[in-house]
Amino acid sequence: MGKSFEEVLERVRAMEFAEQFDMVVAIANGGIIPAAMINQRLGCEYYLLKLNLRDAMQNKLYDKPKLLAEIDFDYKGKRILLVDDRVKTGTTLEFAKELLSDALLVKTLAVNGKADYCLYDELCFRFPWIV
Numbered sequence: 695m696g697k698s699f700e701e702v703l704e705r706v707r708a709m710e711f712a713e714q715f716d717m718v719v720a721i722a723n724g725g726i727i728p729a730a731m732i733n734q735r736l737g738c739e740y741y742l743l744k745l746n747l748r749d750a751m752q753n754k755l756y757d758k759p760k761l762l763a764e765i766d767f768d769y770k771g772k773r774i775l776l777v778d779d780r781v782k783t784g785t786t787l788e789f790a791k792e793l794l795s796d797a798l799l800v801k802t803l804a805v806n807g808k809a810d811y812c813l814y815d816e817l818c819f820r821f822p823w824i825v
Contacts, residue, residue: 696820702805705813706731713801716772719743721790722762724779727823728805728813732777741767743776743790759789773799779821781807 706728717739720729726742733740744763774797776790781804791800802809806819 697814697822699822702728702813702822703731706735709735709811709813711736711775711811713773713775713799715775715801717741717767717769718775718777719767719769719790719794721745721776721778721786725777728779728803729777732775732803736775739767741769743793745786745790759786761793765793769794770796771798773797775801775803775811777803778809779805780819781809781812784808 709732715736715738718729718733718736719741720726720743722742722744729740743765744761745759746762774794776787776794778787781787781802784807787802787804787809791802794800801811803811804813805821806812806814806816808815
């Protein structure tokens with residue numbers, strides 16, 4: 695079901711976090727817009743982790759996620775909120791957490807799906823920023 699941008703934004707504004715974070719890390723490309731919204735609210739450092747597993751139609755491209763660009767930010771000892779748009783199996787989030795294993799803390803956030811923090815968990819979900 696489609697949500698309006700304002701509905702998603704309201705959920706972001708109302709979300710309560712149990713932790714403090716040093717940085718927001720977006721899984722690019724899907725996590726860029728939601729991570730930017732979260733980062734505006736939290737006001738901490740913001741970085742991209744360029745991974746890929748599925749195409750725009752959510753068809754699996756690879757057996758496991760691929761790192762598309764070297765990690766170019768210092769995450770060691772930091773408290774990270776890792777953000778993605780959609781979590782289906784959790785494979786990409788788990789791979790990202792392994793990559794960031796030297797962080798002090800990694801919590802996950804999904805706009806839709808299962809994560810430490812999620813805005814929605816619906817079978818059929820349409821993102822308002824996809825045209």
